[in-house]
Amino acid sequence: MTAVADIAVGQPVLRAWSAVTAYGRGREAFDRGVARGEPAPLVPVPEAWAAADARARFIADFDAVKALGRKGSRSLDRLTALALSAVGELLAEEPAEEEASERTALVLGTNGSTESMMNQTRTALTSARPFFVDAAKIPSTVLNCAAGRCAIWYSLTGPNATIATGRVAGLSALGYAGRLLRVGRADRVLCGAADEYGWARSWIDRAAGSARQGDDLAPGEGAVMFSLDAPAVGAEDAARGSRDERKRPFAEVSLLGVRQWVSEKQVKPDDVRACVRGLLGAAGIDPAEIWAVAPSSHSGPELPVLGDLFGIDDADSICIDHLLGDMGAASGSVQLAAVMSRAATDQRAPGRVAVITCVDPAGHLAAAAVRVGRQAVA
Amino acid sequence: MESYLTPDRGDGRRVVVTGLGVVSSIGFGSKEFAQSLRVGRSRVAPIGAFDTRGFDHAQGCEVADFDPQTWLQRLGVDDVGRASQFSATAARMALEEAGLAPSALEGRALIGIGTTDAESRDLDELVEQELAGGPESMDPVVAGRVSPGMLSVSVARELGVRDVDVTTIGTACSAGNYAIGAAYDAIRLGEIDVGLSGGADAMCRKNFTAFYRLGTTTPDVCRPFDTRRQGILTAEGAGVVVLESLESALARGASIQAEVLGYGLTCDAYHPVAPKESSVARCMELALLDAEVKPEDVDFISAHGTGTKTNDVTESRAIRTVFGQSPPPVISLKSMLGHTMGAASALAFSASVIAITNGFIPPTINHEQTDPECEIDCVPNEARATSVNVVLNNGLAFGGNNASVIVARYQSEA
Numbered sequence: 001m002t003a004v005a006d007i008a009v010g011q012p013v014l015r016a017w018s019a020v021t022a023y024g025r026g027r028e029a030f031d032r033g034v035a036r037g038e039p040a041p042l043v044p045v046p047e048a049w050a051a052a053d054a055r056a057r058f059i060a061d062f063d064a065v066k067a068l069g070r071k072g073s074r075s076l077d078r079l080t081a082l083a084l085s086a087v088g089e090l091l092a093e094e095p096a097e098e099e100a101s102e103r104t105a106l107v108l109g110t111n112g113s114t115e116s117m118m119n120q121t122r123t124a125l126t127s128a129r130p131f132f133v134d135a136a137k138i139p140s141t142v143l144n145c146a147a148g149r150c151a152i153w154y155s156l157t158g159p160n161a162t163i164a165t166g167r168v169a170g171l172s173a174l175g176y177a178g179r180l181l182r183v184g185r186a187d188r189v190l191c192g193a194a195d196e197y198g199w200a201r202s203w204i205d206r207a208a209g210s211a212r213q214g215d216d217l218a219p220g221e222g223a224v225m226f227s228l229d230a231p232a233v234g235a236e237d238a239a240r241g242s243r244d245e246r247k248r249p250f251a252e253v254s255l256l257g258v259r260q261w262v263s264e265k266q267v268k269p270d271d272v273r274a275c276v277r278g279l280l281g282a283a284g285i286d287p288a289e290i291w292a293v294a295p296s297s298h299s300g301p302e303l304p305v306l307g308d309l310f311g312i313d314d315a316d317s318i319c320i321d322h323l324l325g326d327m328g329a330a331s332g333s334v335q336l337a338a339v340m341s342r343a344a345t346d347q348r349a350p351g352r353v354a355v356i357t358c359v360d361p362a363g364h365l366a367a368a369a370v371r372v373g374r375q376a377v378a
Numbered sequence: 379m380e381s382y383l384t385p386d387r388g389d390g391r392r393v394v395v396t397g398l399g400v401v402s403s404i405g406f407g408s409k410e411f412a413q414s415l416r417v418g419r420s421r422v423a424p425i426g427a428f429d430t431r432g433f434d435h436a437q438g439c440e441v442a443d444f445d446p447q448t449w450l451q452r453l454g455v456d457d458v459g460r461a462s463q464f465s466a467t468a469a470r471m472a473l474e475e476a477g478l479a480p481s482a483l484e485g486r487a488l489i490g491i492g493t494t495d496a497e498s499r500d501l502d503e504l505v506e507q508e509l510a511g512g513p514e515s516m517d518p519v520v521a522g523r524v525s526p527g528m529l530s531v532s533v534a535r536e537l538g539v540r541d542v543d544v545t546t547i548g549t550a551c552s553a554g555n556y557a558i559g560a561a562y563d564a565i566r567l568g569e570i571d572v573g574l575s576g577g578a579d580a581m582c583r584k585n586f587t588a589f590y591r592l593g594t595t596t597p598d599v600c601r602p603f604d605t606r607r608q609g610i611l612t613a614e615g616a617g618v619v620v621l622e623s624l625e626s627a628l629a630r631g632a633s634i635q636a637e638v639l640g641y642g643l644t645c646d647a648y649h650p651v652a653p654k655e656s657s658v659a660r661c662m663e664l665a666l667l668d669a670e671v672k673p674e675d676v677d678f679i680s681a682h683g684t685g686t687k688t689n690d691v692t693e694s695r696a697i698r699t700v701f702g703q704s705p706p707p708v709i710s711l712k713s714m715l716g717h718t719m720g721a722a723s724a725l726a727f728s729a730s731v732i733a734i735t736n737g738f739i740p741p742t743i744n745h746e747q748t749d750p751e752c753e754i755d756c757v758p759n760e761a762r763a764t765s766v767n768v769v770l771n772n773g774l775a776f777g778g779n780n781a782s783v784i785v786a787r788y789q790s791e792a
Contacts (some may be wrong), residue, residue: 111526111527112548118501120587122509125505125509130431138592138651139777144776144777145776147777148650148779155647158643159645160647160778162547162549164493164496164527164548165546175545179567179569180563183567207514207520207522208524259543263540278485362531
């Protein structure tokens with residue numbers, strides 16, 4: 001049975017996505033994990049990692065060489081390797097055309113490999129000379145390493161951007177990507193976010209107090225990538241697409257808007273309310289159209305406000321922080337993937353809107369709205 | 379000339395520059411900066427930000443005497459790291475010069491700050507703490523402010539603006555141009571009326587170590603395009619500009635300094651650090667296409683011009699590919715500023731605006747002999763008084779992230 005709904009003409013469309021998370025590699029592994037609702041394993045962190053946590057929801061069997069093959073992967077930092085894997089999985093779903101490489105952009109939300117940056121300084125300070133650092137690892141110490149590597153690996157010569165806004169980076173990146181498409185600088189954007197687990201992130205989060213309490217919200221890691229296409233020009237264009245041959249249910253969504261908010265200190269319920277209202281107002285969305293909400297956390301300022309605005313209670317919200325843990329800079333993208341996952345099978349979804357909110361402890365809030373369009377069920 | 383962009387984008391909304399904010403080794407604020415550009419000033423000194431023992435040389439262009447207490451009005455000095463202090467300061471300067479109150483940004487603005495290292499200076503400090511006393515001794519205050527997002531969040535917080543799009547763009551040494559370009563697009567699409575755009579970076583061990591290890595740091599001065607150039611001087615600072623829709627600027631009687639005509643973005647997809655000539659050329663071509671400007675209309679090029687062996691010859695060749703046998707003058711502001719990383723293309727953009735409004739081409743200083751492989755006129759050592767209408771500003775970064783922006787004299791009739 002196929003449910004077809006209008007895709008908003010003039011809006012960028014998410015037609016494909018994939019993920020590399022503790023649930024495994026690829027969209028199906030993610031779909032299965034989220035559908036089952038079982039938390040990803042809490043794995044003992046190897047002592048050699050010297051991390052702050054005894055256990056975490058990291059991807060225990062992830063290894064750059066295993067994931068990407070030996071060639072060129074030896075010096076890759078974990079973050080870059082995760083991003084490369086996710087882009088690879090995405091391109092397996094939706095290959096890039098060689099002739100289109102200049103019109104294919106890549107936008108990655110990430111805080112960079114803090115691990116690599118701090119390891120380099122650590123090495124510098126503990127070596128005989130302060131410049132005795134591994135030159136092969138220097139590229140990993142800049143924020144745009146992962147995005148640049150993805151371009152090299154997959155020959156993507158279109159606009160390439162790194163959006164470094166903490167936990168909201170995935171939604172910020174979506175906003176940036178949507179703009180590239182609307183203005184015509186690209187025909188397709190591979191857009192997503194990634195974060196790695198390691199000693200650097202774990203100790204910084206511990207020291208800053210932004211490490212969340214309890215095993216339920218242990219740190220996680222991963223990379224999620226979406227394929228965002230240029231807005232349809234007309235109804236026929238909007239109706240195109242040959243996604244029906246997928247093995248599992250799949251939904252396309254159109255990106256209606258992304259809006260942000262900066263709080264004085266931490267994000268408060270009033271901030272969430274104002275930001276979401278602004279988003280709906282700017283995108284012309286009626287609250288009655290909301291099918292689902294996807295906050296970044298079960299606790300905190302988001303759920304009460306979203307429940308109040310749209311009458312959706314906890315049970316019907318899509319929140320997976322207890323499943324995959326604190327995904328750091330990949331949070332916003334993972335949330336959107338969970339929405340995509342649910343939209344594929346929920347019969348109430350087609351034609352209706354999901355609101356995703358993401359809070360960063362720095363006091364930065366982002367909200368995004370997507371409309372569910374076509375569902376293809378094998 | 380064909381336009382490669384969507385024909386009906388933004389109803390032809392024009393984007394103008396109404397304010398500049400500068401934090402640099404050669405001046406605070408646009409006036410001091412302009413004076414320095416005119417006389418070819420630079421301030422090179424032994425790096426003080428970290429202990430440089432063990433390096434054979436460690437010269438840099440630091441921002442001297444920056445007292446955050448003096449410049450920050452709402453942020454506490456410990457709330458944010460040095461790079462964020464720079465970006466917040468430069469943003470406030472730009473807004474004041476534009477005659478805009480922070481409240482004018484609510485619900486209609488984008489704050490975009492580009493960077494290479496974000497708060498890596500703070501990361502370095504955390505490492506030192508960890509080495510001295512174990513990871514538990516990392517300072518919570520420092521740990522709480524290291525997210526790269528803080529560079530743009532700090533601007534909003536310093537200005538007290540809440541309903542605002544805030545983005546830190548981590549595309550390294552071209553990031554300032556990216557930020558300017560993003561606001562340009564957003565204004566043209568009618569999403570915002572005002573952009574506070576630029577870049578910021580703070581001197582840090584992490585950065586200097588990398589460039590030194592790669593053999594790309596010069597022992598004394600930065601000599602772009604010179605036969606005896608040896609590399610970069612690491613530097614720091616921030617450049618933030620106010621971009622506005624023309625309607626918004628005219629409606630409030632703002633003083634318009636220049637107009638952004640367009641920009642281009644390409645990615646080399648070639649090598650993590652070495653540039654690809656054809657991709658650099660293509661970036662400039664796309665900028666010209668977007669701006670609907672012919673190569674012969676460009677009065678000078680503000681090059682990326684790092685002063686490394688590789689960049690200068692690659693960039694010169696790419697310029698000649700696009701501009702032919704007689705390209706316009708090609709200058710490098712890094713000769714005066716050093717390499718301010720994420721701030722570089724934003725400061726260079728600001729210098730380009732100053733060149734337009736003041737009628738001179740800033741010099742490439744420290745110049746003795748032009749490398750025959752760089753067949754360009756680099757306006758050596760002395761500023762050249764001349765009418766300037768159109769400038770092309772290049773940013774070419776590690777990771778092959780290229781961004782070129784075209785800025786021009788504002789003419790009321792397009």
